[in-house]
Amino acid sequence: MRAPTCSAFALTSTLALLFSLAVPASAQTPPTLDKAKASGTLTVAYRESSIPFSYLGGDAQPTGFGWEICQRIVNEVKKSTGRADLKVATQSVTSQNRIPLLVNGTIDIECGSTTNNSDRAKQVAFAINYFYTGTRLLVKSDSPIKAMADLKGKKVVSTAGTTNYQVMRKLNADRNLGFDLLAAKDHAESALLVQSSRADAFGMDDILLYGLRASAQNPAEFAVVGEAIQVEPYAIMLRKDDPAFKKLVDDTLVALIKSGEFETLYKKWFQSPIPPKNINLGAPMSQELRDNLKALSDKPAL
The missing domain is CATH 3.40.190.10 (Periplasmic binding protein-like II)
Structure with missing residues (x-):
């Protein structure tokens, strides 16, 4: 039998690589x-x-x-x-x-x-x-934002990779609110953007917002507001x-x-x-x- 050529080896290697990538x-x-x-x-x-x-x-x-x-x-x-x-x-x-x-x-x-x-x-x-939760907003206690409608023209943050980010993006489009939606790497960073006034509100599952508020240096500085949107299970x-x-x-x-x-x-x-x-x-x-x-x-x- 004739020995495989270099091109045959290359083809075999390529197919093996493609197969490995195709397998989850x-x-x-x-x-x-x-x-x-x-x-x-x-x-x-x-x-x-x-x-x-x-x-x-x-x-x-x-x-x-x-x-x-x-x-x-x-x-x-x-x-x-x-x-x-x-x-x-x-x-x-x-x-x-x-x-x-x-x-x-x-x-x-x-x-x-x-x-x-x-x-x-x-x-x-x-x-x-x-667990079951819905998307609400974390704001500063003195913020005029009390409901989703108050987000018009504001800066809103949510955590990248979460369903809440998608919920907030859909809300923005469906209600034509025109807010600027930012993405943070995690919940702590999202809360920090609100604390430092780089964002006006943080859209996230309400129970996580209660937890972040409770762990803040001054919990009274924050409030959880807005109607719950899209109740989902954890x-x-x-x-x-x-x-x-x-x-x-x-x-x-x-x-x-x-x-x-x-x-x-x-x-x-x-x-x-x-x-x-x-x-x-x-x-x-x-x-x-x-x-x-x-x-x-x-x-x-x-």
Whole structure:
């Protein structure tokens, strides 16, 4: 048989490269439980400023409502894999990189404030919805902005890579408000733009705005205003097409809900003083969430 020519080798290499690029990263990542058992490590992602879901506490370590729930999930992973020695690696993520890092296997689960919607469900999977929220505005307390209509001609910021940025852009177009929409890298930067008067308002999920206000040096400097737009569910984010891990995560949430521990955790993080400044968000459980504690649905927003 004649030896392949250089051009044949080049063609084979090119086809191999194209094939590898065509295969989704998630297809190259083994199932999460198998990966954890083999490596002895589960990588849990958190957000640095998504109070009270996951954020950095006074000791610069991740904490929060979603973070605590993920620790319960870690315990179940240890049992399922037989790895009592399982190590938990932590990884900070942003709105922009959380999905790519999950898909390519850098992180295994994200415990933050990610909206479960149909578009994202094309790339990732979500556990049972564990919170519901709507887009509102963070402004300075003395701001004349009290409603969405007051944004006309103003500078408005939202965090890049979030559904809220899209909601604010659509609102601007639909109502012909003509505001200048800015994109910040994370929630903390968005809030800073309002504090420094470089933006007049910050459009984001209302519960995150309450959390940012509570963590500010002077909480009284800020107010959360405006009618809630587009109520959406939050859920813990997982890799797509990993049914065994999704079942473990969902089963953990169901056990927390049925035992009453979920409601205890909710009261701890949303209706009690929380670190680092021991401020109470005073956010009662929404009717949407109460309904889902019975329905146990992972239904996405449209």
